[in-house]
Amino acid sequence: MSGVLLLIGIISTPAWSESPAPSVHWGGAAFPDQYSTLTGGLTLNRFTPVDGLGNKYDSTVGNTLGFNLITLSWTQHWSGIFQGWSTNLTAGISPTSDEPSQYFQNKVVHQLRQLPSVPTVDARKETDVMIDGSVTRWFPLFRPKVIFAGAGFSVGTIYQQGFLRAGIRRMPITPTLYHSDTWGDVSLRASVLGRISYQDNGAVLHAVRSTAGLVQPAIAFGQYRTTESGETIPTWEIELALMWDSGIFVNTTGQSQKQFAWSLAASAGPMRFETWNDSMGHLSERDYGPSYGVALTLDVLRAWNIIQDFRTKPATDPPAAS
Structure with a gap:
């Protein structure tokens, strides 16, 4: 019984955090983030200048980049007087190398999709650092904290960036399918994001597009509870997002390379897993993106x-006095 109580406590805890650069592009x-959180984890981002058939991606980046960002994110x-506002600070340090992203790309993703392996081209072997921050203002739309607008920055060795963003987060699009007083409401929810940014070069990306525009719609199915302060917290959730990005990569003539991508995420309590790829439009053929x-x-x-509460909570109720 005690194990069940611990599992319930873990599942009812949120897991999401804001993505570190360069994941957004x-x-x-x-x-x-739609609620307060302190999250740590590992984020892998890989860039390959050629595909499994030897076709070269038309950009100024000529080597393989395998970012292994160990991250800490606080939202x-x-x-009080700042009611309706949220802030985020995310920091990541990466021992950049060919592994383990090469393994996941070739031995997992490409094997599952029966695609040819992507070769490594002069992989970068350095330590990279990125720091991201943002300020967001939230507004109600039939429920608290659904519409958002804000600004932020990314600085570090990969690139430098300032951005503005606005959109809608987790707007219910179906009636409640199931209700639990403890875990919340099961429903289908929609999100959409618009983002514009200004970029400058870094130690890794020496030629980036100066401005970029990004649109990202998403649809999620999960169970959600709303706190007294209006924060929407998913007990569990599966979310699919699509992205169109005018691109930060440029070719030798300065033309930007548009990006189309998908993202699939699943969360249960404090754990969250997400994967993304820029192969939109060619899912059944091959991975055209880098x-x-x-x-x-x-x-x-x-x-x-949760663990501390579980350790201090009695496993059984004390016997009643006779």
């Missing part, structure tokens, strides 16, 4: 609090 979900939804990524994160603070 690789195809990862780019929505702001705070404020109260990039893909995968992330596994854990809400470390809340998972620790």
